[in-house]
Amino acid sequence: MGWKSQKILFVTGKGGVGKSLIAAGVARAEAARGRRVLLAELGENSYYKDFWKLDGVDHVPRPVPGEGFDLALWSGESCLREYVLHYLRVESLYRLFFENKVMRSLVNVAPGLSEIAILGKITSGIRKVGPPLAYDLVVVDAFATGHALAMFRAPRGMMEAIRFGPMGHHSRDIQKVIQDPGLTGYLVVTLLEELPVVETLELRDALKAELGVDAELAANKIVPLPASRAELRELRDQARGGLKELSGFLLGVEERQARFLGQLLDAGAEVHRVPQVYSEKPDELVKRVASAFSGSGADGL
Amino acid sequence: MGSEPRPSPELDEILSSRKVIVCAGSGGVGKTTVAAALGVRAAQLGARVLVLTVDPAKRLATALGLDLSDDSEKRVPGQSYRGELFAAVIDSRKTFDQFIVRHAKSKAAADRILGNRLYQQLSTTLSGSQEFTSLERLLEAVESERYDLVILDTPPTKHAMDFLMAPQRIHSLFQDSVTKWFIEAARPGSGGLISGLLSRGTRTVLKSLETLTGGQFIEELIDFFAAVRSVQATLRDRSVAVQKLLSGPRTKFVVITSFDAAKLEEAKYLQAALRKMGFALEAIVINRAFPVWLPEGSDADEDAAALGVSSGPAREKVLDFYERFKRFHAVRYDLYEEFAKSARAGARMFRLPEYDQDVHGLRDLERLSARLAEGAENK
Ligand SMILES: Nc1ncnc2c1ncn2[C@@H]1O[C@H](COP(=O)(O)OP(=O)(O)OP(=O)(O)O)[C@@H](O)[C@H]1O
Ligand SMILES: Nc1ncnc2c1ncn2[C@@H]1O[C@H](COP(=O)(O)OP(=O)(O)OP(=O)(O)O)[C@@H](O)[C@H]1O
Ligand SMILES: [Mg+2]
Ligand SMILES: [Mg+2]
Numbered sequence: 001m002g003w004k005s006q007k008i009l010f011v012t013g014k015g016g017v018g019k020s021l022i023a024a025g026v027a028r029a030e031a032a033r034g035r036r037v038l039l040a041e042l043g044e045n046s047y048y049k050d051f052w053k054l055d056g057v058d059h060v061p062r063p064v065p066g067e068g069f070d071l072a073l074w075s076g077e078s079c080l081r082e083y084v085l086h087y088l089r090v091e092s093l094y095r096l097f098f099e100n101k102v103m104r105s106l107v108n109v110a111p112g113l114s115e116i117a118i119l120g121k122i123t124s125g126i127r128k129v130g131p132p133l134a135y136d137l138v139v140v141d142a143f144a145t146g147h148a149l150a151m152f153r154a155p156r157g158m159m160e161a162i163r164f165g166p167m168g169h170h171s172r173d174i175q176k177v178i179q180d181p182g183l184t185g186y187l188v189v190t191l192l193e194e195l196p197v198v199e200t201l202e203l204r205d206a207l208k209a210e211l212g213v214d215a216e217l218a219a220n221k222i223v224p225l226p227a228s229r230a231e232l233r234e235l236r237d238q239a240r241g242g243l244k245e246l247s248g249f250l251l252g253v254e255e256r257q258a259r260f261l262g263q264l265l266d267a268g269a270e271v272h273r274v275p276q277v278y279s280e281k282p283d284e285l286v287k288r289v290a291s292a293f294s295g296s297g298a299d300g301l
Numbered sequence: 302m303g304s305e306p307r308p309s310p311e312l313d314e315i316l317s318s319r320k321v322i323v324c325a326g327s328g329g330v331g332k333t334t335v336a337a338a339l340g341v342r343a344a345q346l347g348a349r350v351l352v353l354t355v356d357p358a359k360r361l362a363t364a365l366g367l368d369l370s371d372d373s374e375k376r377v378p379g380q381s382y383r384g385e386l387f388a389a390v391i392d393s394r395k396t397f398d399q400f401i402v403r404h405a406k407s408k409a410a411a412d413r414i415l416g417n418r419l420y421q422q423l424s425t426t427l428s429g430s431q432e433f434t435s436l437e438r439l440l441e442a443v444e445s446e447r448y449d450l451v452i453l454d455t456p457p458t459k460h461a462m463d464f465l466m467a468p469q470r471i472h473s474l475f476q477d478s479v480t481k482w483f484i485e486a487a488r489p490g491s492g493g494l495i496s497g498l499l500s501r502g503t504r505t506v507l508k509s510l511e512t513l514t515g516g517q518f519i520e521e522l523i524d525f526f527a528a529v530r531s532v533q534a535t536l537r538d539r540s541v542a543v544q545k546l547l548s549g550p551r552t553k554f555v556v557i558t559s560f561d562a563a564k565l566e567e568a569k570y571l572q573a574a575l576r577k578m579g580f581a582l583e584a585i586v587i588n589r590a591f592p593v594w595l596p597e598g599s600d601a602d603e604d605a606a607a608l609g610v611s612s613g614p615a616r617e618k619v620l621d622f623y624e625r626f627k628r629f630h631a632v633r634y635d636l637y638e639e640f641a642k643s644a645r646a647g648a649r650m651f652r653l654p655e656y657d658q659d660v661h662g663l664r665d666l667e668r669l670s671a672r673l674a675e676g677a678e679n680k
Contacts, residue, residue: 015328015329015457051562051563144328193659226615226619227615227618227619232615234615235616235619239616242623243616243623246623249592249594252657278629
């Protein structure tokens with residue numbers, strides 16, 4: 001597990017597959033090992049605010065009560081603000097920059113600008129620029145596949161467009177960090193279903209081709225089977241009513257899970273198995289997912 | 302399935318009296334699938350209906366007779382409905398390009414925009430561009446008057462709200478004041494008091510921007526805004542037309558959501574936002590709400606009887622799993638009831654089961670739409 005020593009872990013995957021929960025689980029598992037961990041979610045709205053019923057989630061990290069790590073919400077705009085302020089130094093200029101309607105729409109158009117700003121923030125601790133980020137590990141609950149890939153591509157695009165000046169320089173530094181396997185890890189979350197598995201393997205290939213990194217995978221919501229295949233078969237054939245149906249269902253699940261897990265393993269990826277947790281309680285969910293990442297080979301199945 | 306579908310007052314009323322249905326929701330919840338299933342139902346009821354899909358899963362696309370590299374409207378093969386079902390894939394880049402070609406003042410003006418590097422980025426990657434092109438495509442389909450009903454699938458967004466905000470973002474970008482500002486900026490030493498004032502601020506801002514991004518970028522930017530002026534008026538008119546269509550009486554929104562506390566909370570925000578913006582929310586579809594085989598509302602005694610007389614070592618383990626499984630879904634059902642109560646009246650609520658295979662054939666869609674037709678849960 002690379003990120004036991006790495007400093008940044010990007011968690012991505014198709015929409016709705018469990019990125020946020022798994023990012024929280026990894027954050028908890030790593031914090032339990034005594035590391036100082038920041039869980040950073042990207043975008044304008046916080047998912048974890050409702051999840052943990054927090055008062056607020058902000059650009060500036062704050063501890064999550066009872067979890068042992070901090071949480072921050074980083075958007076293109078909040079990161080760009082910080083970047084511009086850091087760069088222009090002069091407060092009034094910075095205000096001009098952001099209180100200007102034109103400027104705002106510009107920030108929207110400039111290709112890759114907000115992606116670079118976010119990556120700049122995530123890597124700022126390692127690059128030792130901007131406000132200090134005193135964490136051993138930043139777990140990023142990143143965008144879904146397509147947008148995440150666009151973000152990982154942004155520094156190279158910017159480097160090619162702008163060779164000189166601070167932006168070119170920064171893009172090069174950021175690029176170095178995100179393709180250094182000693183510093184940055186990638187975890188792609190998937191369900192053991194057709195569409196997410198296909199998308200996951202494509203993303204893994206793209207990350208290999210473009211950044212030269214080997215993403216690890218998390219197979220999420222694996223239904224823990226209560227009996228062996230043979231036992232389930234027997235029940236399906238001999239029982240009646242609900243038990244028969246349930247056994248038939250579980251056999252189908254078993255077959256599907258084995259097939260898609262096989263596809264992930266055939267691709268040569270390291271696959272973390274995360275069980276479906278039968279609970280709606282945030283604490284229980286995060287705890288159980290964390291235990292799937294607490295090493296010692298046991299994956300709770 | 303040439304047979305008449307059984308009537309479903311709740312669903313059929315939504316489908317028959319509307320010209321446009323917009324399927325909104327956050328990424329991966331089943332928007333495309335539900336949009337297609339609604340299309341099937343409407344065709345069964347006799348409508349000539351078009352489903353405009355965004356990035357459909359390959360197997361679903363195949364079932365709809367679509368080829369992902371061709372964005373034309375196609376009759377869905379293998380159907381025998383009272384009405385007729387058509388489908389198309391929205392190609393964002395192509396729609397944007399066609400829009401420019403159609404509305405630019407001249408061929409030269411169009412080429413200038415199409416050749417701009419910033420435009421090329423904008424038309425594909427800018428957040429909001431996919432939403433903009435979807436709406437443009439919707440408007441074209443409605444204006445063509447070829448269909449009784451157009452069902453619009455929407456692009457994946459992190460939050461369902463993003464879809465509603467997108468047109469505004471694009472619109473504000475093309476505001477007159479913004480383009481003017483850039484054209485002023487490009488004109489060296491322009492006189493007059495106002496432009497004098499403008500260019501002082503302009504100079505400072507441009508300079509800081511140049512520090513950040515480099516001179517080449519600024520040049521492209523200025524060129525882009527100068528070129529885009531020629532389609533500005535049309536863009537504005539189209540935005541107004543879209544707004545009018547969406548908030549008009551013939552358009553209804555259907556929100557699709559997955560089944561967990563945070564997502565339901567988000568659906569509630571969306572419901573409020575839609576109302577505030579003057580859009581009509583007709584239905585909330587909770588997808589993958591329960592496993593398809595789970596016996597609903599069965600009580601323990603009945604279960605024990607139904608589970609039969611099998612014996613063997615696995616029986617206890619499977620039964621134990623079953624109990625946990627059922628308890629879990631009972632808790633989720635409570636969550637749903639709470640949500641249904643707090644989501645204010647007005648929107649109908651539908652729950653769909655989770656099938657043990659993805660939904661990809663026309664028969665699957667028929668099964669799904671039949672399930673929807675079984676009715677809303679808050680009549
Ligand atoms: N292993 C699991 N056991 C039980 N529930 C899970 C598990 N993984 C995820 N979930 C639940 O599934 C839902 C979706 O998960 P989550 O929100 O983490 O996905 P996501 O990929 O971050 O979604 P989005 O793309 O919308 O950000 C949540 O309700 C979450 O609690
Ligand atoms: N009720 C269901 N049971 C089983 N599988 C489903 C169900 N609904 C949707 N699916 C499957 O889930 C996957 C995602 O569905 P779909 O593509 O419709 O989602 P979407 O909201 O359009 O996603 P995106 O935001 O990526 O466009 C598809 O493979 C689809 O077949
Ligand atoms: Mg998430
Ligand atoms: Mg879709």
